[in-house]
Amino acid sequence: MSDRFHQFAQLLVDISVLSILFVLLIGLIYVGYLYWIDVRQTQHAIRRNYPVIGRFRYLFEHLGEFFRQYFFAMDREELPFNRAQRSWVYRAAKNVDTTVAFGSTHPMNQANDVLFLNAAFPTLKEDFVPASAVTVGEGYCEKPYTTDKFFHISGMSFGAISVPAVKALSSGAAQAGIWLNTGEGGLSPYHLSGNCDLVFQMGTAKYGVRDHEGQLSDDKLKEVAGHDSVRMFEIKLSQGAKPGKGGILPAAKVTAEIAAIRGIPEGQDSISPNGHVEARNVDELLDLIVRVRRVTGKPTGFKAVMGDIHWLDELFQRITERGLDSAPDFITIDSGDGGTGAAPQSLMDYVGLSIRRSLPLVVDKLHEWNLRQRIKVIASGKLVNPADVAWALCVGADFIVSARGFMFALGCIQALQCNKNTCPTGVTTHNPELQKGLVPESKAVRVANYASNLMQEVGVIAHSCGAREARELQRRHAHIINDRGIPEPLDILYPEPRPKAGLFQSVSHEKTR
DSSP states (O other): OHHHHHHHHHHHHHHHHHHHHHHHHHHHHHHHHHHHHHHHOSSOHHHHHSTTTTHHHHHHHHHHHHHHHHHSOOTTOOSSSOHHHHHHHHHHHHTOOOOOOSSOOSOTTOTTOEEEOOOSSOOOGGGOOOOOOEEESTTTSSSOEEESOOEEEOOOOBTTBOHHHHHHHHHHHHHHTOEEEOOTTOOOHHHHTTOOEEEEEEOTTOTTSBOTTSOBOHHHHHHHHTSTTEEEEEEESOOTTSTTSOOEEOGGGOOHHHHHHHTSOTTSOEEOOSSOTTOSSHHHHHHHHHHHHHHHOSOEEEEEEOSSTTHHHHHHHHHHHHOGGGSOSEEEEEOSSOOSSOOOHHHHHHSSOOHHHHHHHHHHHHHHTTOTTTSEEEEESSOOSHHHHHHHHHHTOSEEEESHHHHHHHTOOOOSOTTTTOOTTSSSOOOHHHHTTOOHHHHHHHHHHHHHHHHHHHHHHHHHTTOSSGGGOOGGGEEEEOTTSOEEEHHHHSOOOOOOTTSOHHHHHHHHO
């Protein structure tokens, strides 16, 4: 009896061991199957770069919905972009439902936030009109640029971002009918690959348009302008991440290809000067703008972070004295609270005005000097959601551009690895193993979806305010929360100034000729 019992017990043990081995075998086969799926799929960069393990991210995100009140930060607490901001971009890029339930998680009395004033009688569907077109450089260059899109892709250099990222942005921009700013790293074949409209950015180092001595080359300018897809030229004076300091590209990112496109040595840190040697004062800046526009035949403007605002008075006064032909065709205003570039923290945190302050100041200065019709305004800086973009239109921007918004559309998870060549989603790295997670064909669709859905939702805000389309939004349509948590009318906080009396009759006459 005892022997039978031991035999039976041994049989149970054997069966248990075999069962465990069988389960482990099935588990290994299943893990192998998941690995095979993850490395072959093209929709999720994290899963493609980190097969199987990357799936836990989605499990934790799902569990976070239930446990966030105990263990996780709330939607509005993360920086520089909180979870609510990123989630909206992710959903818009995937073209899934962007509605939310059970009330807003956004505090209604947070300083500097915007509240839009819904009309008693909102615009009805039969009264909707397409967004109006804006022309840049009309009457002042050979090939002015016209577009009815108001949301575009801001400057991100090839080198700072990867080959598949640039390809996806180029193709996605073409699908959405928006422009892609090249960033200061020169014009690469990947910018041209999607056949989208391009804005060529010329930084202080003149990458892509420099001669062997590093000076601006008219021949290189003509070569770049010879591409029909290059529609405008932007001279970068400063950027939000590091106002007062030139661009920084770490040596690890300066590959042979990037070095050839930029015209710099391979494998060395690429640090741009902190200013243009050709433009040390207002007149020299205007001379440089005129030179680039004359050589290229295309609209030319400049990008800057606003700090000391008084220099604009000198700039605009010289334009009125020299004539409107000397004026920039546009001004891109960047926010002083940082961007995609690597930068000293002291500059990123403490130097330059925020776009919330600088945009209305610049628009008002243009009105004051009677130059608003001549010079178009482009707003940049953390404007990634519909309310941000609608606010900029209310204040007076003609166009809004975003870099980090489109990085989120590409799959960026705000890992804060942009300056280390270790980006886990392949957006800002030149590591082939990490780049493989970003498949341009699928991400391009998300880029286009994000742009299109954002512009559509800005239109929804406009219609709620009683406007027929987004460009009809004005300051009277919004309030800004002050430091005491009280809404203040935007048109009272920033009243439109009157032009200086008697000073611009000749300028106005020149415009009408």
